[in-house]
Amino acid sequence: MLDSILKSIVDDNVLHAKWLNTLSYMENAGAKKISASEHKEHVNLIILKHAAEEHRHAYYLKKQISKLDEALCKTYTNAELLSPNHTKYYLHALDISVCRYLKSEFNLSGYDLKFAAYLFVTYAIEVRADELYPVYQAILVEAKSKVNVKSIILEEEGHLEEMINQLVGFSDDWENHAAEVIKIEKALFDNWVEALNAELLISA
Numbered sequence: 699m700l701d702s703i704l705k706s707i708v709d710d711n712v713l714h715a716k717w718l719n720t721l722s723y724m725e726n727a728g729a730k731k732i733s734a735s736e737h738k739e740h741v742n743l744i745i746l747k748h749a750a751e752e753h754r755h756a757y758y759l760k761k762q763i764s765k766l767d768e769a770l771c772k773t774y775t776n777a778e779l780l781s782p783n784h785t786k787y788y789l790h791a792l793d794i795s796v797c798r799y800l801k802s803e804f805n806l807s808g809y810d811l812k813f814a815a816y817l818f819v820t821y822a823i824e825v826r827a828d829e830l831y832p833v834y835q836a837i838l839v840e841a842k843s844k845v846n847v848k849s850i851i852l853e854e855e856g857h858l859e860e861m862i863n864q865l866v867g868f869s870d871d872w873e874n875h876a877a878e879v880i881k882i883e884k885a886l887f888d889n890w891v892e893a894l895n896a897e898l899l900i901s902a
């Protein structure tokens with residue numbers, strides 16, 4: 699379904715601009731979440747790199763919009779996003795559900811819970827990014843679009859590797875917990891795609 703949704707989005711400049719803006723919004727929200735989960739003092743190079751790159755993705759996607767139409771999607775108001783309510787709910791709900799899961803499994807609180815949530819939420823988002831961006835890029839190539847997200851794909855692959863390295867250090871049993879977190883993410887993502895599809899049907 700995602701494939702056909704993305705094809706109809708890329709075919710329409712206004713929808714495509716909103717799609718880029720929606721991805722930009724999510725990247726920006728992700729970057730802010732990474733920074734918000736930082737320890738007051740124990741901040742390493744990996745965390746700084748990751749936050750910087752997610753901020754760059756938000757900026758880069760926003761910049762791509764001008765290749766379609768300079769006048770479109772200047773800000774992140776609801777009218778400039780696709781399925782704004784579901785888009786905002788996806789990240790928020792993922793965070794809440796994963797925190798609840800980690801709290802009950804590891805009995806964590808305070809900064810430790812924040813850090814564990816950073817590890818697992820970001821991991822799930824990176825797995826998703828590694829699936830979504832290549833599908834989108836292939837459709838861009840096929841449509842001969844001026845937009846491209848190749849530099850993002852490269853960095854997201856690096857992020858996934860970095861998150862796995864950190865998860866290995868966090869728990870010997872990280873893979874089982876990560877599988878549970880992926881299940882939570884998948885349900886929310888499917889919900890989001892469903893909402894996008896419904897919105898496209900209305901606007902068609």
Ligand SMILES: [Fe+2]
Pocket residue numbers: 725751752755827854
């Ligand atoms: Fe990103």
Ligand SMILES: [Fe+2]
Pocket residue numbers: 752824827853854857
């Ligand atoms: Fe990333």
